[in-house]
Amino acid sequence: MNDQELDDILNGWDVPPVSGSLRENIVARFAASLERRIPPKRWASWLGARNAAVTIMCALALVVFVNKAVPQVRKNFLLLHVPFTVDSEFLRYADDESSSVEMYTTSFTHDGYEVQLSRSFPDQPFRTALSQVVDWIGLLVFDVSLPFSKGSGKHERARAEFIKNGCAASGQIVSPGEAILGYRTVAVHFNVPDNQRGTLWMAPDLSCFGLKFTIETKRPDGTFHLARARRAVRINLLP
Amino acid sequence: MDPLKAARNGQEAAFLQLFDEHHLPLFRFAYRLTGSVADAEDVVQECFLQLLRPECSYDSRRSEIRTYLFGAVRNQALKRLRRNDWAKSGLEQLSPSPEGQVLRTEFECAVARAVMQLPETQREVLILAHYEQLPLAEIAKVTGLELGAVKSRLQRARNGLKEALAIYATDLERKR
Numbered sequence: 001m002n003d004q005e006l007d008d009i010l011n012g013w014d015v016p017p018v019s020g021s022l023r024e025n026i027v028a029r030f031a032a033s034l035e036r037r038i039p040p041k042r043w044a045s046w047l048g049a050r051n052a053a054v055t056i057m058c059a060l061a062l063v064v065f066v067n068k069a070v071p072q073v074r075k076n077f078l079l080l081h082v083p084f085t086v087d088s089e090f091l092r093y094a095d096d097e098s099s100s101v102e103m104y105t106t107s108f109t110h111d112g113y114e115v116q117l118s119r120s121f122p123d124q125p126f127r128t129a130l131s132q133v134v135d136w137i138g139l140l141v142f143d144v145s146l147p148f149s150k151g152s153g154k155h156e157r158a159r160a161e162f163i164k165n166g167c168a169a170s171g172q173i174v175s176p177g178e179a180i181l182g183y184r185t186v187a188v189h190f191n192v193p194d195n196q197r198g199t200l201w202m203a204p205d206l207s208c209f210g211l212k213f214t215i216e217t218k219r220p221d222g223t224f225h226l227a228r229a230r231r232a233v234r235i236n237l238l239p
Numbered sequence: 240m241d242p243l244k245a246a247r248n249g250q251e252a253a254f255l256q257l258f259d260e261h262h263l264p265l266f267r268f269a270y271r272l273t274g275s276v277a278d279a280e281d282v283v284q285e286c287f288l289q290l291l292r293p294e295c296s297y298d299s300r301r302s303e304i305r306t307y308l309f310g311a312v313r314n315q316a317l318k319r320l321r322r323n324d325w326a327k328s329g330l331e332q333l334s335p336s337p338e339g340q341v342l343r344t345e346f347e348c349a350v351a352r353a354v355m356q357l358p359e360t361q362r363e364v365l366i367l368a369h370y371e372q373l374p375l376a377e378i379a380k381v382t383g384l385e386l387g388a389v390k391s392r393l394q395r396a397r398n399g400l401k402e403a404l405a406i407y408a409t410d411l412e413r414k415r
Contacts, residue, residue: 012350
């Protein structure tokens with residue numbers, strides 16, 4: 001067989017067409033990714049491996065101090081006006097549908113980004129204290145850097161449009177969701193890799209904050225079962 | 240403005256521009272690596288969303304976005320193949336099931352199976368070179384190989400396929 005013959009034979013393998021839902025799914029996940037981006041984590045990753053040891057040492061030294069400092073920081077945001085914060089719990093579900101809480105968080109939304117105020121992990125006091133240190137430092141850096149992080153205005157305009165459209169990106173269809181803690185929501189569905197699917201419930205009256213999020217996993221028989229969820233348990237309106 | 244920068248700033252239109260420009264060749268590549276439409280679509284989705292993440296390592300000064308995306312698809316697809324049972328994930332889906340027979344001829348299945356039975360290192364090079372028509376230097380960047388290694392793997396892959404598909408060359412000759 002010569003090269004030309006091989007090329008002709010190889011060309012006999014066609015690829016099936018891309019399903020129409022791929023574009024829809026990616027649009028939905030793009031919108032959801034805007035919600036989930038958390039600026040303080042950028043700063044955390046900016047710290048590099050070289051500084052890790054120093055960071056850990058500092059963090060340990062701050063563990064005791066911070067447990068007292070965090071509530072104060074929550075009350076007195078230096079530069080940022082926060083209209084509300086949301087307490088959430090993150091759950092993991094077993095095959096028998098029993099659930100356990102993995103993490104509690106308190107967060108708020110700023111300009112489309114969800115910013116963590118604090119996290120705690122049931123039965124893990126050391127991890128909780130360490131996370132609070134990281135969150136506290138992240139919040140402080142985020143707050144101090146606000147005056148220097150003014151964007152071009154395009155993101156703000158896109159964000160305002162997103163909220164005005166009832167938490168829907170242009171061309172995206174959202175369906176009415178359940179009321180959560182007295183707030184109406186809209187639901188967005190999207191596929192997640194590894195035979196999973198996700199649903200995000202956003203509250204238009206809370207700047208499209210994601211009050212609930214579920215990940216379901218496909219069973220071999222084709223049905224889905226709940227694997228993980230995030231659920232808002234309290235909304236704290238601040239003066 | 241650079242579409243990627245605009246997409247990272249939340250502009251959906253810029254993100255879709257990137258997606259529309261690149262997703263088809265990436266889907267074809269992922270499909271031919273995994274043998275599954277669902278896996279290929281998941282991989283492509285994941286790679287585009289990866290671009291938006293702050294920790295994304297893409298640097299426009301070092302490579303073209305197309306090269307980066309092909310590399311990302313390659314890594315994700317191979318990770319999937321290693322995690323799943325190889326036989327189930329790839330080859331079985333290419334077998335002509337009753338419904339599949341309507342869409343896929345035996346010949347097409349034979350070609351697909353022959354390509355998928357190549358060693359992983361040869362398969363990816365062959366797909367990029369033959370089906371996606373990427374220059375060898377770009378394939379070297381996507382796979383992280385030296386140019387010489389790309390050439391030799393491509394040659395080995397083609398030789399292997401000539402042997403595996405020899406029977407079809409006779410058919411081809413007859414049709415001509």
